[in-house]
Amino acid sequence: MTLTRATVRTPKKLSSPSFFHQPIHPHSAISANDFSVAEVRRILESADALEKDNPIKRANRLAKRRVALLFYESSTRTRTSFELAAKALGADTTLVSSLSSSIEKGESLKDTGITLKALGAECIILRSPYSGAPYLLARATGLPILNAGDGMAEHPSQALLDLRTILQFLAIRSSTVNEKSLRGVTLTICGDILHSRVARSNALLLPRLGAKVILCGPPEFLPDLAAEMTPGLVIERDFDSALRQSQIVMMLRIQAERLAGVQIDLDDYRTRYQANAERIAARAPQALIMHPGPIIRGMEITAEVADGPHSAIANQVYNGVPIRMALVARALSTVAKKRGPK
Amino acid sequence: MSPTQKPLLIRGGRLVDPATGLDAPRDLLLRDGKIAAIENPGKIKAPDAEIINAKEMIVAPGLIDIHVHLREPGQGYKETIATGTAAAAAGGFTTVCAMPNTIPANETPEVTRWMQAPERGATARVFPIAAATRGSMGEALTDYPALKDAGAVAVTDDGKPILGDEIMLEALQAAAKLRLPVIQHAEDTRLTGGCSMNAGVLAFRLGLRGMPVEAESGLVERDIALLKQVKNGHLHVAHLSTARALDAVRRARRSGLHVTCEVTPHHFALTEERIGLYDTNAKMNPPLRAESDRTAMIEGILDGTVDAIATDHAPHAAHEKEQEFDRAPNGITGLETALGLAIAVLHVKHKMPLDKILALMTTRPADALGLRSRGGLAPGFPADVVVFDPAEKWVFHSAESRSKSKNTPFDGWELQGRVQLTVSEGRIVFHRR
Numbered sequence: 001m002t003l004t005r006a007t008v009r010t011p012k013k014l015s016s017p018s019f020f021h022q023p024i025h026p027h028s029a030i031s032a033n034d035f036s037v038a039e040v041r042r043i044l045e046s047a048d049a050l051e052k053d054n055p056i057k058r059a060n061r062l063a064k065r066r067v068a069l070l071f072y073e074s075s076t077r078t079r080t081s082f083e084l085a086a087k088a089l090g091a092d093t094t095l096v097s098s099l100s101s102s103i104e105k106g107e108s109l110k111d112t113g114i115t116l117k118a119l120g121a122e123c124i125i126l127r128s129p130y131s132g133a134p135y136l137l138a139r140a141t142g143l144p145i146l147n148a149g150d151g152m153a154e155h156p157s158q159a160l161l162d163l164r165t166i167l168q169f170l171a172i173r174s175s176t177v178n179e180k181s182l183r184g185v186t187l188t189i190c191g192d193i194l195h196s197r198v199a200r201s202n203a204l205l206l207p208r209l210g211a212k213v214i215l216c217g218p219p220e221f222l223p224d225l226a227a228e229m230t231p232g233l234v235i236e237r238d239f240d241s242a243l244r245q246s247q248i249v250m251m252l253r254i255q256a257e258r259l260a261g262v263q264i265d266l267d268d269y270r271t272r273y274q275a276n277a278e279r280i281a282a283r284a285p286q287a288l289i290m291h292p293g294p295i296i297r298g299m300e301i302t303a304e305v306a307d308g309p310h311s312a313i314a315n316q317v318y319n320g321v322p323i324r325m326a327l328v329a330r331a332l333s334t335v336a337k338k339r340g341p342k
Numbered sequence: 343m344s345p346t347q348k349p350l351l352i353r354g355g356r357l358v359d360p361a362t363g364l365d366a367p368r369d370l371l372l373r374d375g376k377i378a379a380i381e382n383p384g385k386i387k388a389p390d391a392e393i394i395n396a397k398e399m400i401v402a403p404g405l406i407d408i409h410v411h412l413r414e415p416g417q418g419y420k421e422t423i424a425t426g427t428a429a430a431a432a433g434g435f436t437t438v439c440a441m442p443n444t445i446p447a448n449e450t451p452e453v454t455r456w457m458q459a460p461e462r463g464a465t466a467r468v469f470p471i472a473a474a475t476r477g478s479m480g481e482a483l484t485d486y487p488a489l490k491d492a493g494a495v496a497v498t499d500d501g502k503p504i505l506g507d508e509i510m511l512e513a514l515q516a517a518a519k520l521r522l523p524v525i526q527h528a529e530d531t532r533l534t535g536g537c538s539m540n541a542g543v544l545a546f547r548l549g550l551r552g553m554p555v556e557a558e559s560g561l562v563e564r565d566i567a568l569l570k571q572v573k574n575g576h577l578h579v580a581h582l583s584t585a586r587a588l589d590a591v592r593r594a595r596r597s598g599l600h601v602t603c604e605v606t607p608h609h610f611a612l613t614e615e616r617i618g619l620y621d622t623n624a625k626m627n628p629p630l631r632a633e634s635d636r637t638a639m640i641e642g643i644l645d646g647t648v649d650a651i652a653t654d655h656a657p658h659a660a661h662e663k664e665q666e667f668d669r670a671p672n673g674i675t676g677l678e679t680a681l682g683l684a685i686a687v688l689h690v691k692h693k694m695p696l697d698k699i700l701a702l703m704t705t706r707p708a709d710a711l712g713l714r715s716r717g718g719l720a721p722g723f724p725a726d727v728v729v730f731d732p733a734e735k736w737v738f739h740s741a742e743s744r745s746k747s748k749n750t751p752f753d754g755w756e757l758q759g760r761v762q763l764t765v766s767e768g769r770i771v772f773h774r775r
């Protein structure tokens with residue numbers, strides 16, 4: 001027997017690449033980083049166009065196309081908004097929710113995805129309590145996946161609708177959006193940033209358009225290293241100081257369901273971080289007040305501020321439908337645009 | 343060993359035996375399951391032997407992996423002792439130490455013996471490691487004398503660290519009387535609830551909860567403090583992953599304590615960046631860490647603080663890994679990539695001599711767990727031999743793995759150093775064709 005060195009290396013071609021090498025459909029929207037600035041502009045323009053579109057004509061755009069909504073967490077705002085968006089384009093929608101019995105007991109996300117695809121779904125809108133779940137679904141099905149919130153990770157459609165709200169406030173036209181559009185604009189995100197997918201998606205998106213984003217909150221909700229996530233972020237522990245610098249303030253609720261043992265003195269929290277009328281009037285009387293909801297009145301924000309003249313909360317909800325129309329239309333568009341390197 | 347096994351004469355190779363420091367051209371005769379002779383090239387006359395030409399190859403003691411999960415009894419869908427040791431043989435390992443987190447757990451002499459029975463079809467020597475506490479609950483010790491009698495070489499609650507000071511002290515004392523090491527998976531689980539990766543910016547960015555470095559180093563420091571109170575106590579720290587914990591081991595050793603430790607190939611080859619977009623084949627416990635920790639592992643290997651390269655081979659079925667990151671089980675396979683990674687990273691990139699690398703995979707782990715007459719090539723030792731080409735570059739394909747499971751982050755990696763032949767107790771258990 002002779003042992004010899006293999007002189008020619010012949011890596012065998014494998015029948016199928018391993019699961020984690022399966023491609024993600026380029027029309028997915030999983031992270032705010034999925035979109036180049038040019039693509040953000042196109043989505044905003046598409047949202048404008050679809051919003052103005054004749055409703056009858058609009059309802060033919062995706063007539064009889066099939067969109068599945070797969071929701072493992074309860075959600076009123078996001079689910080309704082996506083559903084109305086898909087229906088406004090004429091798509092057939094089906095809701096599979098963990099609250100109804102339609103998610104088989106113990107069935108994996110992968111198998112549920114494969115089942116939905118076999119039933120004809122061409123796009124799946126997913127909300128999951130698990131960070132990264134949309135990538136799993138995208139790999140398993142090959143379908144475009146729209147992320148309606150995954151764990152603590154991301155909520156990209158929320159970041160886009162927040163951007164639309166901000167641009168409206170600043171009277172910036174969608175067609176002009178570029179890397180400098182938000183130069184000179186300072187926005188504070190305040191609250192439970194650690195557990196917030198909305199905060200992450202906004203913090204990833206807005207600095208790329210030139211905004212300065214201040215993250216504000218106590219260390220329990222905002223570790224120092226959060227600012228290292230992407231360029232353009234700064235941490236400010238003093239809410240009053242953050243307010244003085246900001247044209248826009250985005251308040252976040254405390255996510256009791258994700259606290260996992262974090263202890264916090266709520267009275268102290270209110271004293272330091274609540275957006276109340278007195279504080280806003282003194283520090284940022286002209287600032288736009290945003291909140292992705294759900295609001296816990298009297299905790300992170302008071303009724304006067306949430307319902308006040310500078311509140312954009314209703315505008316945010318309104319903007320959800322056009323933005324999500326644009327995302328659903330993009331997901332189901334047949335023109336495959338190559339996703340460029342980020 | 344089957345009695346009909348022909349003697350084997352391995353000729354023309356470069357024989358490297360870290361136990362004796364020998365590194366020279368030698369021929370090696372294996373007969374009746376033992377090493378029969380080591381002589382200068384051409385000197386051995388054995389007309390009845392099958393000749394193996396090992397030109398350009400390294401001939402070394404069969405490799406020893408002191409940390410594997412063979413999943414039997416109880417989880418044969420992930421791995422069996424037969425498939426796990428087949429993967430071991432393909433990776434050049436002839437000795438593996440099997441962790442006790444089986445179903446039922448290896449906490450009784452019956453299970454310990456069952457794992458070593460010939461019916462298991464092992465193609466490598468399996469030394470069981472027994473549970474340190476009943477049900478690995480950290481409350482009451484198992485029967486160490488009986489488990490040692492049945493063949494256990496160490497005790498551990500791997501995966502469920504022993505947190506209580508008193509019970510850990512008891513374990514160290516009871517094991518010391520029998521000269522058994524207590525192996526600790528050093529993780530203060532009070533700090534890692536719900537965590538699935540290393541703490542840091544990346545965990546924050548991915549929205550995953552991170553295990554702080556202190557969860558590992560804190561428990562290592564605690565264990566070292568307890569060890570000081572135990573006469574002849576021996577603590578072995580499993581799969582070290584942080585610079586801080588490694589420093590603690592280094593200091594304890596300088597102060598004369600009997601502390602040994604192991605590092606896995608993935609902790610010296612990869613960082614947390616390998617997780618990418620939630621790839622669960624990069625999820626294990628301890629998690630992949632930062633680059634500074636990875637380089638600290640390499641320093642610890644180079645300066646001798648690390649006693650063993652151990653794989654923590656942890657097979658899982660595809661359906662278990664193809665889940666949401668938080669839900670997927672911890673662990674990766676490692677037996678077939680360990681040598682190729684060690685040579686590619688430690689030898690090629692960090693210029694570590696091959697005999698030093700082999701020492702970490704043979705004689706030093708044998709010493710650490712007191713595996714007598716394993717890990718060397720002296721006449722009379724079991725005929726455990728690996729023959730490998732140290733220069734061959736090759737691409738690892740998980741689909742071709744002998745393990746039942748394919749959960750590896752190294753699929754498609756180019757490695758260096760390829761096993762050609764593995765002989766376990768005189769029997770050819772792997773031959774690359």
Ligand SMILES: [Zn+2]
Nearest residue numbers: 500501527580
């Ligand atoms: Zn372990």
